Amino acid sequence: MSTLENAPEGHGPVLRLESVRKTFGGSVVLRDVCLEVAPHTVTALIGASGSGKSTLLRCANLLEEIDDGAIWLDGEEITDPRVDQDAVRRRIGVVFQAYNLFPHMTVLDNITLAPRRVHGVARAEAEERARELLERLGLAGKADAYPDRLSGGQQQRVAIVRALAVRPRLLLLDEITAALDPELVGEVLEVVRGLKEEGMTMVLATHEMGFARDVADQVCFLDGGVVLERGSAEQVFGAPRHERTRRFLRRIVEAGRL
Protein backbone atom coordinates (compact mmCIF):
# COMPACT_ATOMS: atom_id res chain seq x y z
CA MET A 1 0.00 0.00 0.00
CA SER A 2 1.25 3.46 -0.78
CA THR A 3 2.49 5.66 2.01
CA LEU A 4 0.70 8.54 0.36
CA GLU A 5 -2.64 6.87 0.57
CA ASN A 6 -5.54 9.28 0.65
CA ALA A 7 -8.47 9.50 2.95
CA PRO A 8 -11.43 7.39 1.84
CA GLU A 9 -12.87 8.99 -1.23
CA GLY A 10 -16.41 10.00 -2.04
CA HIS A 11 -18.03 10.13 -5.42
CA GLY A 12 -17.78 13.06 -7.76
CA PRO A 13 -15.21 15.81 -7.76
CA VAL A 14 -12.85 16.34 -4.83
CA LEU A 15 -13.03 20.08 -5.25
CA ARG A 16 -15.71 22.14 -6.94
CA LEU A 17 -15.89 25.91 -7.29
CA GLU A 18 -19.07 27.56 -8.48
CA SER A 19 -19.21 31.22 -9.52
CA VAL A 20 -16.57 32.22 -6.98
CA ARG A 21 -16.07 35.93 -6.60
CA LYS A 22 -13.30 37.54 -4.59
CA THR A 23 -12.36 41.20 -4.39
CA PHE A 24 -9.61 42.99 -2.49
CA GLY A 25 -10.62 46.54 -1.69
CA GLY A 26 -12.06 47.73 -4.97
CA SER A 27 -10.23 45.36 -7.28
CA VAL A 28 -11.92 42.21 -8.53
CA VAL A 29 -9.48 39.31 -8.52
CA LEU A 30 -11.86 36.43 -9.12
CA ARG A 31 -15.03 37.48 -10.99
CA ASP A 32 -16.83 34.26 -11.70
CA VAL A 33 -14.66 31.18 -11.32
CA CYS A 34 -16.00 27.69 -11.93
CA LEU A 35 -13.81 24.64 -11.59
CA GLU A 36 -14.03 20.92 -10.96
CA VAL A 37 -11.22 18.68 -9.82
CA ALA A 38 -11.74 14.93 -10.18
CA PRO A 39 -10.09 12.47 -7.76
CA HIS A 40 -6.52 11.43 -8.59
CA THR A 41 -6.07 14.15 -11.19
CA VAL A 42 -3.72 17.07 -11.48
CA THR A 43 -5.11 20.49 -12.34
CA ALA A 44 -2.73 23.21 -13.45
CA LEU A 45 -3.75 26.84 -13.11
CA ILE A 46 -1.92 29.04 -15.58
CA GLY A 47 -2.21 32.71 -16.36
CA ALA A 48 -0.36 35.99 -16.09
CA SER A 49 0.88 37.28 -12.74
CA GLY A 50 -2.05 38.77 -10.87
CA SER A 51 -4.61 36.66 -12.72
CA GLY A 52 -5.77 35.22 -9.41
CA LYS A 53 -4.14 31.78 -9.36
CA SER A 54 -2.80 32.12 -5.82
CA THR A 55 -5.97 33.80 -4.61
CA LEU A 56 -7.99 30.89 -5.94
CA LEU A 57 -5.87 28.44 -3.96
CA ARG A 58 -6.07 30.55 -0.81
CA CYS A 59 -9.86 30.67 -1.15
CA ALA A 60 -10.04 26.90 -1.62
CA ASN A 61 -8.17 26.50 1.67
CA LEU A 62 -10.34 29.11 3.41
CA LEU A 63 -7.32 31.33 4.08
CA GLU A 64 -9.37 33.97 2.25
CA GLU A 65 -13.09 34.43 2.56
CA ILE A 66 -14.91 34.54 -0.78
CA ASP A 67 -17.41 37.30 -1.58
CA ASP A 68 -19.86 35.16 -3.51
CA GLY A 69 -20.31 31.70 -4.97
CA ALA A 70 -19.54 28.44 -3.24
CA ILE A 71 -16.80 25.85 -2.84
CA TRP A 72 -17.32 22.14 -2.19
CA LEU A 73 -14.81 19.67 -0.83
CA ASP A 74 -15.89 16.07 -1.35
CA GLY A 75 -19.47 17.19 -1.78
CA GLU A 76 -19.53 19.29 1.40
CA GLU A 77 -19.97 23.00 1.01
CA ILE A 78 -16.98 24.42 2.88
CA THR A 79 -17.93 28.05 2.32
CA ASP A 80 -20.97 27.58 4.52
CA PRO A 81 -20.27 29.82 7.53
CA ARG A 82 -21.37 27.07 9.90
CA VAL A 83 -18.63 24.76 8.72
CA ASP A 84 -15.66 24.05 11.03
CA GLN A 85 -12.87 25.68 9.06
CA ASP A 86 -10.10 23.97 10.99
CA ALA A 87 -11.59 20.60 10.12
CA VAL A 88 -11.70 21.57 6.45
CA ARG A 89 -8.07 22.69 6.41
CA ARG A 90 -7.04 19.42 8.00
CA ARG A 91 -8.10 17.68 4.79
CA ILE A 92 -6.19 20.00 2.48
CA GLY A 93 -2.42 20.22 2.23
CA VAL A 94 -0.82 23.45 1.04
CA VAL A 95 2.68 24.13 -0.22
CA PHE A 96 3.64 27.78 -0.53
CA GLN A 97 5.90 29.62 -2.90
CA ALA A 98 8.13 30.79 -0.03
CA TYR A 99 8.08 27.33 1.70
CA ASN A 100 6.92 28.92 5.01
CA LEU A 101 8.73 26.35 7.09
CA PHE A 102 8.86 27.12 10.81
CA PRO A 103 12.40 28.42 11.36
CA HIS A 104 12.51 27.61 15.08
CA MET A 105 11.84 23.91 14.59
CA THR A 106 13.91 21.13 13.12
CA VAL A 107 12.76 19.52 9.89
CA LEU A 108 11.33 16.63 11.89
CA ASP A 109 9.38 18.92 14.23
CA ASN A 110 8.07 20.91 11.27
CA ILE A 111 6.67 17.73 9.79
CA THR A 112 5.30 16.13 12.96
CA LEU A 113 3.69 19.27 14.42
CA ALA A 114 0.31 18.86 12.72
CA PRO A 115 0.09 15.05 13.00
CA ARG A 116 0.84 15.27 16.72
CA ARG A 117 -1.06 18.38 17.72
CA VAL A 118 -3.96 18.27 15.30
CA HIS A 119 -4.45 14.59 14.60
CA GLY A 120 -3.29 13.25 17.96
CA VAL A 121 -0.73 10.84 16.51
CA ALA A 122 1.85 9.61 19.04
CA ARG A 123 5.30 11.14 18.69
CA ALA A 124 7.07 7.89 17.80
CA GLU A 125 4.55 7.04 15.13
CA ALA A 126 4.56 10.56 13.66
CA GLU A 127 8.34 10.60 13.54
CA GLU A 128 8.52 7.22 11.93
CA ARG A 129 6.22 8.30 9.14
CA ALA A 130 8.06 11.61 8.77
CA ARG A 131 11.40 9.83 8.39
CA GLU A 132 9.88 7.46 5.88
CA LEU A 133 8.60 10.36 3.78
CA LEU A 134 11.90 12.24 4.09
CA GLU A 135 13.76 9.18 2.93
CA ARG A 136 11.56 8.80 -0.11
CA LEU A 137 12.09 12.42 -1.05
CA GLY A 138 15.85 12.11 -0.71
CA LEU A 139 16.09 14.03 2.55
CA ALA A 140 17.00 11.20 4.89
CA GLY A 141 19.94 13.00 6.56
CA LYS A 142 18.08 16.25 7.14
CA ALA A 143 15.60 15.29 9.84
CA ASP A 144 17.41 17.11 12.64
CA ALA A 145 18.54 20.12 10.60
CA TYR A 146 16.95 23.53 10.91
CA PRO A 147 15.34 24.88 7.75
CA ASP A 148 17.83 27.71 7.29
CA ARG A 149 20.62 25.17 6.76
CA LEU A 150 18.90 23.66 3.73
CA SER A 151 18.93 24.72 0.11
CA GLY A 152 15.75 26.17 -1.38
CA GLY A 153 14.98 22.93 -3.18
CA GLN A 154 15.44 20.93 0.01
CA GLN A 155 13.27 23.35 1.97
CA GLN A 156 10.52 23.08 -0.59
CA ARG A 157 10.67 19.29 -0.50
CA VAL A 158 10.44 19.43 3.30
CA ALA A 159 7.39 21.68 2.90
CA ILE A 160 5.85 19.05 0.63
CA VAL A 161 6.55 16.33 3.20
CA ARG A 162 5.01 18.52 5.90
CA ALA A 163 1.85 18.90 3.81
CA LEU A 164 1.72 15.16 3.08
CA ALA A 165 2.30 14.09 6.67
CA VAL A 166 -1.37 14.63 7.54
CA ARG A 167 -2.53 12.47 4.61
CA PRO A 168 -4.49 15.22 2.90
CA ARG A 169 -7.34 14.54 0.55
CA LEU A 170 -6.16 17.32 -1.74
CA LEU A 171 -2.85 19.10 -2.21
CA LEU A 172 -2.64 22.73 -3.26
CA LEU A 173 0.70 23.85 -4.68
CA ASP A 174 1.14 27.59 -5.02
CA GLU A 175 3.97 28.45 -7.45
CA ILE A 176 6.19 26.10 -5.55
CA THR A 177 9.18 26.52 -7.87
CA ALA A 178 8.92 30.28 -8.38
CA ALA A 179 11.40 31.12 -5.60
CA LEU A 180 13.94 28.46 -6.58
CA ASP A 181 17.19 28.71 -8.50
CA PRO A 182 16.76 27.15 -11.93
CA GLU A 183 18.95 24.13 -11.15
CA LEU A 184 16.81 23.30 -8.10
CA VAL A 185 13.46 23.39 -9.91
CA GLY A 186 13.87 19.89 -11.33
CA GLU A 187 14.17 18.11 -7.99
CA VAL A 188 10.93 19.65 -6.73
CA LEU A 189 8.99 18.94 -9.92
CA GLU A 190 10.22 15.35 -9.79
CA VAL A 191 8.54 15.01 -6.39
CA VAL A 192 5.25 16.31 -7.81
CA ARG A 193 5.48 13.78 -10.66
CA GLY A 194 5.97 11.02 -8.10
CA LEU A 195 2.89 12.16 -6.19
CA LYS A 196 0.83 12.12 -9.35
CA GLU A 197 1.83 8.52 -9.94
CA GLU A 198 0.69 7.71 -6.41
CA GLY A 199 -2.70 9.14 -7.28
CA MET A 200 -2.60 12.32 -5.18
CA THR A 201 -5.22 14.86 -6.19
CA MET A 202 -3.47 18.16 -6.79
CA VAL A 203 -4.17 21.70 -7.91
CA LEU A 204 -1.10 23.69 -8.80
CA ALA A 205 -0.59 27.28 -9.79
CA THR A 206 2.49 27.42 -11.95
CA HIS A 207 4.62 29.34 -14.40
CA GLU A 208 6.38 26.17 -15.51
CA MET A 209 4.42 25.61 -18.71
CA GLY A 210 6.48 22.63 -19.84
CA PHE A 211 5.82 20.96 -16.54
CA ALA A 212 2.12 21.83 -16.61
CA ARG A 213 1.80 20.31 -20.08
CA ASP A 214 3.63 17.24 -18.90
CA VAL A 215 1.91 16.49 -15.65
CA ALA A 216 -1.57 18.07 -15.74
CA ASP A 217 -4.72 16.18 -16.62
CA GLN A 218 -6.56 19.45 -16.75
CA VAL A 219 -5.23 22.91 -17.55
CA CYS A 220 -7.13 26.07 -16.63
CA PHE A 221 -6.20 29.43 -18.07
CA LEU A 222 -7.20 32.26 -15.75
CA ASP A 223 -7.77 35.66 -17.25
CA GLY A 224 -9.80 38.67 -16.14
CA GLY A 225 -11.09 36.88 -13.05
CA VAL A 226 -12.58 33.89 -14.86
CA VAL A 227 -11.40 30.49 -16.07
CA LEU A 228 -11.26 31.54 -19.70
CA GLU A 229 -10.18 28.21 -21.04
CA ARG A 230 -10.23 24.78 -19.51
CA GLY A 231 -9.32 21.46 -21.05
CA SER A 232 -6.73 18.77 -21.40
CA ALA A 233 -3.10 19.83 -21.64
CA GLU A 234 -2.98 18.95 -25.37
CA GLN A 235 -6.06 20.99 -26.05
CA VAL A 236 -5.09 24.15 -24.12
CA PHE A 237 -1.46 24.16 -25.19
CA GLY A 238 -1.95 22.61 -28.65
CA ALA A 239 -5.17 24.17 -29.89
CA PRO A 240 -6.22 27.03 -27.63
CA ARG A 241 -9.72 28.27 -28.45
CA HIS A 242 -9.39 31.82 -27.20
CA GLU A 243 -7.38 34.61 -28.67
CA ARG A 244 -6.19 35.68 -25.18
CA THR A 245 -4.93 32.18 -24.40
CA ARG A 246 -3.06 32.14 -27.70
CA ARG A 247 -1.49 35.49 -26.94
CA PHE A 248 -0.48 34.41 -23.43
CA LEU A 249 1.11 31.21 -24.72
CA ARG A 250 2.87 33.10 -27.51
CA ARG A 251 4.48 35.37 -24.92
CA ILE A 252 5.56 32.34 -22.91
CA VAL A 253 7.10 30.71 -25.97
CA GLU A 254 8.89 33.93 -26.87
CA ALA A 255 10.29 34.08 -23.34
CA GLY A 256 11.65 30.57 -23.91
CA ARG A 257 9.55 29.05 -21.14
CA LEU A 258 7.78 26.42 -23.24
Add this chain to the structure above:
Amino acid sequence: MTVVKGEPAPEGADDTGEMTRGGPDGDGYVPSERRLARERHRRARARRATAVAALSTLATAALLYLIVVNAPGWPRTKETFFSAHYAREAFPKVLEGLWLNLRLLLVCGAAVLVLGMLIAIARTLRGPVFFPLRVLAAAYTDFFRGLPLIINLMIVVLGVPALRLQGVTVDPVLLGGTALTLTYSAYVAEVFRAGIESVHPSQRAAARSLGLTSRQALRYVVLPQAVRRQVPPLLNDLVSLQKDTGLVSIGGAVDAVRAADIIVGRSLNYTPYIVAGLVFVALTIPMTRFTDWVTARMDRRRAQGGSL
Protein backbone atom coordinates in the same frame (compact mmCIF):
# COMPACT_ATOMS: atom_id res chain seq x y z
CA MET B 1 38.65 44.88 23.61
CA THR B 2 36.71 44.83 20.39
CA VAL B 3 39.44 46.42 18.32
CA VAL B 4 41.61 43.36 18.60
CA LYS B 5 39.00 40.85 17.58
CA GLY B 6 38.65 42.27 14.09
CA GLU B 7 35.53 41.58 12.07
CA PRO B 8 33.66 38.37 12.73
CA ALA B 9 34.13 35.93 9.87
CA PRO B 10 31.17 36.10 7.50
CA GLU B 11 28.91 33.07 7.46
CA GLY B 12 30.09 30.19 5.36
CA ALA B 13 33.59 31.60 5.13
CA ASP B 14 34.85 29.55 8.03
CA ASP B 15 38.23 28.81 6.53
CA THR B 16 39.44 32.40 6.45
CA GLY B 17 40.49 32.67 10.09
CA GLU B 18 43.53 30.96 11.63
CA MET B 19 44.19 28.17 9.23
CA THR B 20 47.61 26.69 9.60
CA ARG B 21 45.96 23.87 11.47
CA GLY B 22 47.50 21.19 9.32
CA GLY B 23 44.54 20.50 7.05
CA PRO B 24 41.72 18.54 8.66
CA ASP B 25 40.55 18.02 5.10
CA GLY B 26 42.98 15.13 4.80
CA ASP B 27 43.54 15.74 1.13
CA GLY B 28 47.26 16.46 1.50
CA TYR B 29 46.71 20.18 1.26
CA VAL B 30 49.75 22.30 2.09
CA PRO B 31 49.19 26.03 2.57
CA SER B 32 50.89 28.03 -0.13
CA GLU B 33 53.57 30.65 0.56
CA ARG B 34 51.05 33.27 -0.53
CA ARG B 35 48.60 32.20 2.14
CA LEU B 36 51.24 32.10 4.87
CA ALA B 37 52.41 35.58 3.92
CA ARG B 38 48.82 36.80 4.07
CA GLU B 39 48.39 35.33 7.54
CA ARG B 40 51.66 36.86 8.76
CA HIS B 41 50.42 40.19 7.53
CA ARG B 42 47.08 39.76 9.29
CA ARG B 43 48.77 38.86 12.56
CA ALA B 44 51.07 41.84 12.34
CA ARG B 45 48.08 44.07 11.70
CA ALA B 46 46.25 42.61 14.71
CA ARG B 47 49.28 43.26 16.96
CA ARG B 48 49.44 46.82 15.72
CA ALA B 49 45.72 47.29 16.43
CA THR B 50 46.16 46.01 20.00
CA ALA B 51 49.05 48.37 20.63
CA VAL B 52 47.13 51.35 19.28
CA ALA B 53 44.08 50.47 21.37
CA ALA B 54 46.14 50.12 24.55
CA LEU B 55 47.91 53.40 23.97
CA SER B 56 44.73 55.31 23.21
CA THR B 57 43.01 53.85 26.29
CA LEU B 58 45.88 54.90 28.52
CA ALA B 59 45.94 58.40 27.09
CA THR B 60 42.19 58.83 27.54
CA ALA B 61 42.29 57.53 31.11
CA ALA B 62 45.19 59.83 31.98
CA LEU B 63 43.37 62.81 30.53
CA LEU B 64 40.15 62.07 32.45
CA TYR B 65 42.13 61.56 35.63
CA LEU B 66 43.93 64.87 35.27
CA ILE B 67 40.70 66.75 34.56
CA VAL B 68 39.00 65.33 37.66
CA VAL B 69 41.96 65.68 39.98
CA ASN B 70 42.67 69.24 38.93
CA ALA B 71 39.07 70.34 39.40
CA PRO B 72 38.86 73.06 42.07
CA GLY B 73 36.48 71.08 44.29
CA TRP B 74 38.29 67.76 43.99
CA PRO B 75 39.82 67.47 47.50
CA ARG B 76 36.45 68.01 49.14
CA THR B 77 34.61 65.77 46.64
CA LYS B 78 37.16 63.06 47.20
CA GLU B 79 36.59 63.17 50.92
CA THR B 80 32.75 63.19 50.66
CA PHE B 81 32.28 60.66 47.84
CA PHE B 82 35.37 58.46 47.85
CA SER B 83 36.26 57.97 51.46
CA ALA B 84 37.94 54.61 51.97
CA HIS B 85 36.84 54.56 55.60
CA TYR B 86 33.14 54.89 54.85
CA ALA B 87 33.41 52.56 51.86
CA ARG B 88 34.69 49.82 54.17
CA GLU B 89 31.91 50.50 56.65
CA ALA B 90 29.16 50.62 54.04
CA PHE B 91 30.14 47.66 51.87
CA PRO B 92 28.91 44.78 54.12
CA LYS B 93 25.68 46.61 54.97
CA VAL B 94 25.01 47.34 51.29
CA LEU B 95 25.64 43.71 50.38
CA GLU B 96 23.22 42.64 53.10
CA GLY B 97 20.62 44.98 51.67
CA LEU B 98 21.34 43.73 48.17
CA TRP B 99 19.98 40.32 49.11
CA LEU B 100 16.55 41.96 49.28
CA ASN B 101 17.03 43.51 45.83
CA LEU B 102 17.97 40.13 44.43
CA ARG B 103 14.92 38.43 45.88
CA LEU B 104 12.72 41.21 44.59
CA LEU B 105 14.29 40.85 41.16
CA LEU B 106 13.66 37.11 41.03
CA VAL B 107 10.07 37.23 42.22
CA CYS B 108 9.06 40.37 40.32
CA GLY B 109 10.95 39.22 37.20
CA ALA B 110 9.00 35.97 37.09
CA ALA B 111 5.69 37.72 37.81
CA VAL B 112 6.42 40.36 35.16
CA LEU B 113 7.16 37.76 32.48
CA VAL B 114 3.93 35.89 33.15
CA LEU B 115 1.72 38.96 33.48
CA GLY B 116 3.37 40.67 30.50
CA MET B 117 2.81 37.63 28.32
CA LEU B 118 -0.85 37.37 29.35
CA ILE B 119 -1.44 41.05 28.58
CA ALA B 120 0.34 40.76 25.22
CA ILE B 121 -1.79 37.75 24.28
CA ALA B 122 -4.93 39.54 25.41
CA ARG B 123 -4.06 42.43 23.13
CA THR B 124 -3.63 40.19 20.08
CA LEU B 125 -6.80 38.12 20.56
CA ARG B 126 -9.32 38.52 17.79
CA GLY B 127 -13.04 38.00 17.92
CA PRO B 128 -15.85 40.03 19.48
CA VAL B 129 -15.89 38.02 22.73
CA PHE B 130 -12.48 39.34 23.62
CA PHE B 131 -13.30 42.99 23.00
CA PRO B 132 -13.41 43.98 26.71
CA LEU B 133 -10.21 42.05 27.36
CA ARG B 134 -8.44 43.82 24.50
CA VAL B 135 -9.56 47.22 25.70
CA LEU B 136 -8.55 46.47 29.27
CA ALA B 137 -5.11 45.27 28.23
CA ALA B 138 -4.57 48.32 26.05
CA ALA B 139 -5.68 50.67 28.82
CA TYR B 140 -3.40 48.90 31.27
CA THR B 141 -0.28 49.26 29.14
CA ASP B 142 -1.10 52.86 28.26
CA PHE B 143 -1.59 53.78 31.89
CA PHE B 144 1.34 52.03 33.50
CA ARG B 145 3.82 52.92 30.80
CA GLY B 146 2.93 56.55 31.22
CA LEU B 147 2.83 56.64 35.02
CA PRO B 148 6.25 57.46 36.50
CA LEU B 149 7.45 54.49 38.53
CA ILE B 150 8.24 56.65 41.54
CA ILE B 151 4.65 57.93 41.68
CA ASN B 152 3.28 54.43 41.21
CA LEU B 153 5.47 53.30 44.13
CA MET B 154 4.33 56.14 46.36
CA ILE B 155 0.68 55.48 45.63
CA VAL B 156 0.98 51.75 46.30
CA VAL B 157 3.52 51.73 49.13
CA LEU B 158 2.23 54.74 51.02
CA GLY B 159 -1.37 54.93 49.81
CA VAL B 160 -2.50 51.35 50.32
CA PRO B 161 -1.51 51.14 54.03
CA ALA B 162 -3.28 54.47 54.59
CA LEU B 163 -6.55 52.81 53.53
CA ARG B 164 -6.23 50.47 56.53
CA LEU B 165 -7.94 47.66 54.66
CA GLN B 166 -8.44 44.48 56.62
CA GLY B 167 -6.27 41.61 55.44
CA VAL B 168 -4.24 43.71 53.04
CA THR B 169 -0.53 43.78 53.68
CA VAL B 170 1.28 46.92 54.77
CA ASP B 171 4.70 45.36 54.21
CA PRO B 172 6.70 47.85 52.13
CA VAL B 173 8.59 45.05 50.38
CA LEU B 174 5.45 43.28 49.19
CA LEU B 175 3.78 46.54 48.18
CA GLY B 176 6.93 47.83 46.49
CA GLY B 177 7.25 44.57 44.59
CA THR B 178 3.64 44.87 43.50
CA ALA B 179 4.22 48.38 42.18
CA LEU B 180 7.32 47.28 40.29
CA THR B 181 5.42 44.35 38.79
CA LEU B 182 2.57 46.61 37.70
CA THR B 183 4.83 48.99 35.83
CA TYR B 184 7.22 46.47 34.34
CA SER B 185 4.45 44.16 33.15
CA ALA B 186 3.29 47.00 30.94
CA TYR B 187 6.75 47.39 29.39
CA VAL B 188 7.27 43.68 28.95
CA ALA B 189 3.79 43.23 27.47
CA GLU B 190 4.75 45.71 24.76
CA VAL B 191 7.99 43.84 24.10
CA PHE B 192 6.07 40.58 23.71
CA ARG B 193 3.44 42.21 21.55
CA ALA B 194 6.08 43.66 19.24
CA GLY B 195 7.57 40.17 19.02
CA ILE B 196 4.23 38.59 18.17
CA GLU B 197 3.58 41.16 15.48
CA SER B 198 7.06 40.74 14.02
CA VAL B 199 6.33 37.12 13.10
CA HIS B 200 5.40 37.15 9.43
CA PRO B 201 1.71 36.43 8.65
CA SER B 202 2.79 33.65 6.30
CA GLN B 203 3.90 31.66 9.34
CA ARG B 204 0.40 31.82 10.76
CA ALA B 205 -1.03 30.98 7.34
CA ALA B 206 1.21 27.92 7.12
CA ALA B 207 0.16 26.80 10.59
CA ARG B 208 -3.53 27.31 9.87
CA SER B 209 -3.31 25.50 6.56
CA LEU B 210 -1.95 22.48 8.44
CA GLY B 211 -5.19 22.47 10.40
CA LEU B 212 -3.86 24.05 13.60
CA THR B 213 -6.45 26.12 15.42
CA SER B 214 -5.66 29.77 15.93
CA ARG B 215 -4.70 29.04 19.54
CA GLN B 216 -2.37 26.22 18.50
CA ALA B 217 -0.81 28.42 15.82
CA LEU B 218 -0.12 31.05 18.46
CA ARG B 219 1.31 28.57 20.93
CA TYR B 220 3.49 26.40 18.70
CA VAL B 221 4.42 28.71 15.85
CA VAL B 222 4.02 32.40 16.68
CA LEU B 223 4.95 32.67 20.38
CA PRO B 224 8.17 30.62 20.28
CA GLN B 225 9.51 32.78 17.47
CA ALA B 226 8.29 35.98 19.12
CA VAL B 227 9.91 35.18 22.48
CA ARG B 228 13.21 34.12 20.92
CA ARG B 229 13.44 37.31 18.95
CA GLN B 230 12.69 39.42 22.02
CA VAL B 231 15.24 37.92 24.40
CA PRO B 232 17.63 40.90 24.16
CA PRO B 233 14.98 43.60 24.82
CA LEU B 234 13.48 41.43 27.58
CA LEU B 235 16.79 41.11 29.36
CA ASN B 236 17.26 44.82 28.89
CA ASP B 237 14.02 45.38 30.80
CA LEU B 238 15.14 42.92 33.47
CA VAL B 239 18.38 44.83 33.99
CA SER B 240 16.31 47.96 34.29
CA LEU B 241 14.02 46.23 36.80
CA GLN B 242 17.05 45.12 38.77
CA LYS B 243 18.23 48.64 39.42
CA ASP B 244 14.71 49.93 40.00
CA THR B 245 14.30 47.45 42.85
CA GLY B 246 16.37 50.09 44.68
CA LEU B 247 13.33 52.35 44.64
CA VAL B 248 11.41 50.20 47.12
CA SER B 249 13.58 51.94 49.72
CA ILE B 250 11.18 54.89 49.62
CA GLY B 251 8.74 52.81 51.69
CA GLY B 252 11.40 52.07 54.27
CA ALA B 253 12.37 48.56 53.15
CA VAL B 254 16.05 48.06 53.92
CA ASP B 255 17.59 47.20 50.57
CA ALA B 256 21.05 48.16 49.31
CA VAL B 257 20.06 51.77 48.67
CA ARG B 258 18.37 52.16 52.04
CA ALA B 259 21.37 50.57 53.80
CA ALA B 260 23.59 53.20 52.18
CA ASP B 261 21.05 55.86 53.07
CA ILE B 262 21.21 55.00 56.76
CA ILE B 263 24.96 55.44 56.90
CA VAL B 264 24.80 58.66 54.85
CA GLY B 265 22.20 60.07 57.22
CA ARG B 266 24.45 59.43 60.18
CA SER B 267 27.81 60.43 58.71
CA LEU B 268 26.89 63.04 56.08
CA ASN B 269 29.39 61.31 53.82
CA TYR B 270 28.11 60.17 50.42
CA THR B 271 30.54 57.33 49.83
CA PRO B 272 27.95 54.64 50.68
CA TYR B 273 25.85 55.78 47.68
CA ILE B 274 28.84 55.27 45.41
CA VAL B 275 29.36 51.82 46.90
CA ALA B 276 25.70 50.90 46.39
CA GLY B 277 25.82 52.24 42.82
CA LEU B 278 28.91 50.23 41.96
CA VAL B 279 27.37 47.10 43.46
CA PHE B 280 24.31 47.51 41.21
CA VAL B 281 26.54 48.00 38.18
CA ALA B 282 28.56 44.92 39.09
CA LEU B 283 25.33 42.97 39.34
CA THR B 284 24.14 43.86 35.84
CA ILE B 285 27.36 42.75 34.17
CA PRO B 286 26.82 39.01 34.72
CA MET B 287 23.27 39.54 33.49
CA THR B 288 24.41 40.97 30.16
CA ARG B 289 27.03 38.24 29.81
CA PHE B 290 24.26 35.75 30.44
CA THR B 291 22.23 37.27 27.62
CA ASP B 292 25.18 36.96 25.25
CA TRP B 293 25.68 33.37 26.31
CA VAL B 294 22.02 32.46 25.75
CA THR B 295 21.99 34.05 22.31
CA ALA B 296 25.24 32.38 21.30
CA ARG B 297 24.04 29.00 22.48
CA MET B 298 20.84 29.38 20.48
CA ASP B 299 22.82 30.17 17.34
CA ARG B 300 25.24 27.33 17.92
CA ARG B 301 22.52 24.77 18.40
CA ARG B 302 20.91 25.80 15.14
CA ALA B 303 24.20 25.65 13.30
CA GLN B 304 24.93 22.16 14.60
CA GLY B 305 21.52 20.88 13.67
CA GLY B 306 22.23 21.88 10.11
CA SER B 307 25.60 20.21 9.75
CA LEU B 308 24.17 16.71 10.11
